[in-house]
Amino acid sequence: MADDRLKALREQIDLIDNQILALLNQRAGVVLSVGKAKEGSEQSFYVPSREKAIYQRLNDLNPGPFPNDAVVKVFREIISASLNMEKPMQVAFLGPQSTFTHMAAMEQFGLSAQLVPLKSIPAVFEEVERGRAHYGVVPVENSTEGVVNHTLDMFIASELQVIAEIMLEISHNLLSKTGNIEQISKIVSHPQPLAQCRHWLETNMSETPLLDVASTAAAAQMAAEDESVAAIASHAAAVQYNLQVVKAKIEDNPHNFTRFLVIGRKTPEKSGADKTSIMFSVKDEAGILYRMLEPFSKRQINLAKIESRPMKQKAWEYIFFLDLVGHIEDDKIRAAIEELRQHCHFLKVLGSYPIARNENIAEEKSHG
Numbered sequence: 001m002a003d004d005r006l007k008a009l010r011e012q013i014d015l016i017d018n019q020i021l022a023l024l025n026q027r028a029g030v031v032l033s034v035g036k037a038k039e040g041s042e043q044s045f046y047v048p049s050r051e052k053a054i055y056q057r058l059n060d061l062n063p064g065p066f067p068n069d070a071v072v073k074v075f076r077e078i079i080s081a082s083l084n085m086e087k088p089m090q091v092a093f094l095g096p097q098s099t100f101t102h103m104a105a106m107e108q109f110g111l112s113a114q115l116v117p118l119k120s121i122p123a124v125f126e127e128v129e130r131g132r133a134h135y136g137v138v139p140v141e142n143s144t145e146g147v148v149n150h151t152l153d154m155f156i157a158s159e160l161q162v163i164a165e166i167m168l169e170i171s172h173n174l175l176s177k178t179g180n181i182e183q184i185s186k187i188v189s190h191p192q193p194l195a196q197c198r199h200w201l202e203t204n205m206s207e208t209p210l211l212d213v214a215s216t217a218a219a220a221q222m223a224a225e226d227e228s229v230a231a232i233a234s235h236a237a238a239v240q241y242n243l244q245v246v247k248a249k250i251e252d253n254p255h256n257f258t259r260f261l262v263i264g265r266k267t268p269e270k271s272g273a274d275k276t277s278i279m280f281s282v283k284d285e286a287g288i289l290y291r292m293l294e295p296f297s298k299r300q301i302n303l304a305k306i307e308s309r310p311m312k313q314k315a316w317e318y319i320f321f322l323d324l325v326g327h328i329e330d331d332k333i334r335a336a337i338e339e340l341r342q343h344c345h346f347l348k349v350l351g352s353y354p355i356a357r358n359e360n361i362a363e364e365k366s367h368g
Contacts, residue, residue, distance in 0.1 A: 035086035045086050048164040049271030052354045080110020089113045092124045092133035096217040098237040104166045104260040105137040121150050125158050136263040143257045162351030164262035172251045176230040179244025188219040189232035199252040271354040274327040280347040281319050295339040299332045328352040
């Protein structure tokens, strides 16, 4: 009797799967029509605001029991495949594969995009600037270790725009070929993960030498080739290089997030929940810091981040990077930026883009 019941339920699942398949192909037909409608126009085939709106609408409509985060993952791949039908999408990222930047690129663009690993942040910018890639993904800051200065510096000379941001929760694992902690005589990783795991390493592996390498993936490859070497890397790297987990989640901060930027050539349209990034240098005069913030304060514009970098050309002068909540098309945002411009040697809008869909989670975890 139980076998008959199970058979009937599986047949019911098969019928539902058939319906899903039919609807996917029906959706694909509409996607192809959208692609034809865009031909000859200047409209971008990838629209982050539209994608975000789809996820939000589906989450709002979802009655369960299928979880919302799974809904997003399923539709991310549906959208990824659909975009690839319109136009094969090439995305450059700071590689190699199985790094956290690779994971962020997959998180944003899905598995159907052609993800191209590059060796440096400047190389990612150049690939997009020369049109060999439609978009690029680069890290910009970590909740534990702070900003990635090289990324911020690249925007000084580049004409590329920030078109999206990705917030990725980062978990570090100690990996080795055998999984035996007694065999480890050296630990290797990128400097950022080593810094993010400093307390655990000092407490548990204080006598073991640490070595900086170019990436977590390079560290994993070294561990795969030498049983005495352990790598600090992601679970994805463990899978790719057939490594064992010696110890999972060794990061000092259990709520460790890295923010990545998606770079492209055109600012996306408003999504209703956007962030604008600008960079500027101010004139050296009395009260300048107050006047720098006043245009935003009096318009009650929320400043999400302020970062400063020394100018390489002039001693004791700084470039400021500012994230504010709102879109450049908002009247008060545009007015505040134009008022600020009066006090600047130069000012550049880096882009307006949708706030990362999981940024609020990162904010809540990092503050308590």
